[in-house]
Amino acid sequence: MQNSDIPETPPARMLPKVERQRLHDTVVDHLRNFIVEGLLAPGVKLNERRLCETLAISRTPLREALKVLAAEGLIDILPNRGASVSQMSEAEMRETFELMSGLEAFAGELARARITPVELSEIKALHYAMLACRGQDDLSGYYSRNQAIHDKINDAARNSALRQTYIAVNRRLQALRFRSNFQTAKWDSAIREHEAMIEALEARDGKRMAEIIRAHLLAKRDAVLADR
Template identity: 70%
Template sequence: MRALIIEGVLAPGVKLNERMLCETLGVSRTPLREAFKVLCAEGLIDIAPNRGATVTRMSETEIRETFELMGGLEALSGELACERITSAEVAEIKAIHYAMVACRLRNDLPGYYAHNREIHDRISLAARNSALREMYVLVNRRLQALRFRSNHRKQKWDTALADHEEMIKALELRDGAMMGAILRKHLLDKRDAVMAILQAEAAASDVSMASE
């Protein structure tokens, strides 16, 4: 169900129908409701008494501020990773990167995103700072669906891929300042891409309503 939310199958604001989800996922209501509790704790769904569960919809202000916070967390993770990462870890990240590039060539966005997410996660782990890691995981959970959407446009997808090429270089050079700057810009670019998508959707909705 987390994947369905991240990939936009279950869109923000959608009310979750327990019967349909049980049929789709092949589970009973008990494990489904346990999953609801986990996803609610992760900030992916909201549960209201007597109203059921809905996919969380963040306001534009929340989206903007959370991406800005995430940019700072990722920048710090990158700076520390450059100080503490091992050569073996860099090699592993490069291998994941090449697998991600292969997904891009196949236009496989879910596969691309899975590798993308793993790269960022490994950089966070390489920082070897448990307090930073805890905050990174908490904030990143709220942004997963939006980070996925930010690559829907080919130009933004290719820009993000170019950023990852630069991240690999910075890790190999152990250049913390370079890495921090790349990651901060990378997250702010995602913020801008998401905001542009949301604004375009709002404009299209206004036009549709006006024509009815």
């Protein structure tokens, strides 16, 4: 689809509300993935014209999406200077990973008693899919399944307040978590840790589960800080 196919200000009758919302969500997802996978690196100033061409959209949905990402802390929007990808200081990285390690450890403790057999089977399936991506050196596929496992464990905790905090904090860390797997040895280490998580869940061992997840997140912190 070319830019010329999309009017600058499409009339409401041409773009029903449901379609407009779908476009909005799609643009946000694409931009978020660009940031997570480093296609838009920290500190980079965003070129609206180029992004519109890449996504085949007008500036209106792009700017709406940028506002969402700014609220998530992924980009900075400054008056008369446009938008740029946010950068975290070393202290922010360290503190945010420490917070996330606590959130995920708590989720693991809660999940061990609340997770259903179906959810555990879904986590195992994601783990096997993650192994397949590792065999194909597919970092993007590996990461998406890795994150899906963490999301399912968090969801299995059945705590909406924890869930909301986890989502907000994790969005700021996703690009760093992705980057922590650039070395294939890190992939293999993470796989072993995920296997240990599944074993702890099956054994309903909340204490062990919390220890594994906390160490897993702090190892990612250390890998990110070592690459700075």
